[in-house]
Amino acid sequence: MLDELRELYQEVILDHGKNPRNYRDLPDANYHAHGNNPLCGDKIVVYLKLDDDKVILDCSFEGRGCAISQASASMMTEILIGKKMQDAQALFDSFHAMCTDENYDPAQYPNADEDALDRLQVMAGVREFPMRVKCATLAWHTMQAAVHGDSTASTE
């Protein structure tokens, strides 16, 4: 019983949840969106600063939510800074499958950065907790909405 919980609440997640990185406003952001998980009441804002080549120069977030959603947002910002937007998208596709698909095979996502996926592997425990998948993916959905010009992302 507790093994799966330990798998879900790994030290890395608890650490990011308690001390989220890049938890700040980004006044010169050129993209931002509000993310909303109505079932849980999680509410976050994701900010992105992209240059003309769509390279993510800076990424931050604010808002409140459970340990999983806070940790996921925190890790996402760390991972995305310095990446190209198209790499961020490839990474999200692979990460989303990791969180939802029992037969997830990273080889099906050759464009996703392997080092980043290794780091995100700590979130894979949510697969055993279907109600919590949305917590893990909220920040990523919000990032995507921001870049696509949507003002809000909802997991519902």
Added chain:
Amino acid sequence: MNDLSNRPIAFDVAKARADFPILSKEIYGKPLVFLDSGASAQKPQAVIDAMTYVMREEYANVHRGVHYLSQHTTMAYEAVRGKIAAHINASDENEVVFTRGATEAINLVAASWGRKNLQEGDEIIVSEMEHHSNIVPWQMLRDELGIVLKVAPIDDDGNFLLDAFETLLSDRTKLVAITHVSNVLGTVVPIKEVAALAHARGALMLVDGCQGIVHMQIDVQDLDVDFYAFSGHKLYGPTAFGVLYGKKDVLADMPPYQGGGDMIASVSFEKTIYAEPPHRFEAGTPPIIEAIGFGAALDYVNGWGMDQIIAHEEDVHRYAQDRLKQLPGITVYGNAPDKQGIVSFLVDGIHAHDVGTIVDRCGVAVRVGHHCAEPLMQRFGVEAMARASFGMYNTKEDVDALLEAVKTAQEFFG
């Protein structure tokens, strides 16, 4: 109102638990501890049997046939109206309107009574601790008609502030719509006093009785309310069945809510004459099986006696309230002296959803989230709470299991 002669002397929770098949289930290899009856209660075998029986032996549509099955189903179905009237002490069973739940009951009042009787500038008073189902229908009406929605406050312990409420009443107040028992804080609102104040200003009184019907002995005549709405599934009956109690003269003056079959006296293409209440408000084939199931649920609880069930729940609830408050690092929301059946709380430093997940894996089912009461969450400055809610089958051992599970969550996040 209930027959006192042939029921057990004392409530026997072990015996009651044995009547609920699902309680013998194991969850993640642990005995189920179900503390989410406030969302929906489990069903006793008597309800399961009654519904199965109708479908196997006595099923046909109601009010329509002269054939054997239709007559039998109609009689069984209509008998439930009398049982409900007796249970809430309505003066007439025609004051009992069948709906799909409390939400539909409130929407019925908003659409029918509201549209007919409200004009721009008229006022409706709700409280800060309403469920969304007793907020949104009035907001929709506000946006449609230009009425004003006023909010009666509570204090930090969750007490309904009767004096503050009284100051909100005006000559424009047409309706007071307030919960009997808060689904988050457990607060019991002094409905009888509220209704008297509302009536003194010429306003009607609607009560959201979803939790009240479970944890209190309801006497609509003594409370002197105009509407009392509740769902069947929180009182051990099936989903998709609920009740709108309405005073006879109030219902008589209300137009239909939906049009269709079963709500008419006669129809021609030139003119339709509507049926009298309650059928005027029951268009279409009703939830027949569910109504009969709810009748069985009422028989079941009255077999024990509501007073016995309430006394038992009170005992478990007090134990939970006291023990949770004694745990370090716990904040209990809702500390009104008069509260029932529900304990909401947060664990310091742990989001309610993380608490919910960990507690669940310990075999304990609690609800986490905003409990369809977002304005109340805002009132307390939180996004979510964890809520333990109690039914007739819960025990102090269930509460102990919750406390252990909460400690496990604290260890995880320690």
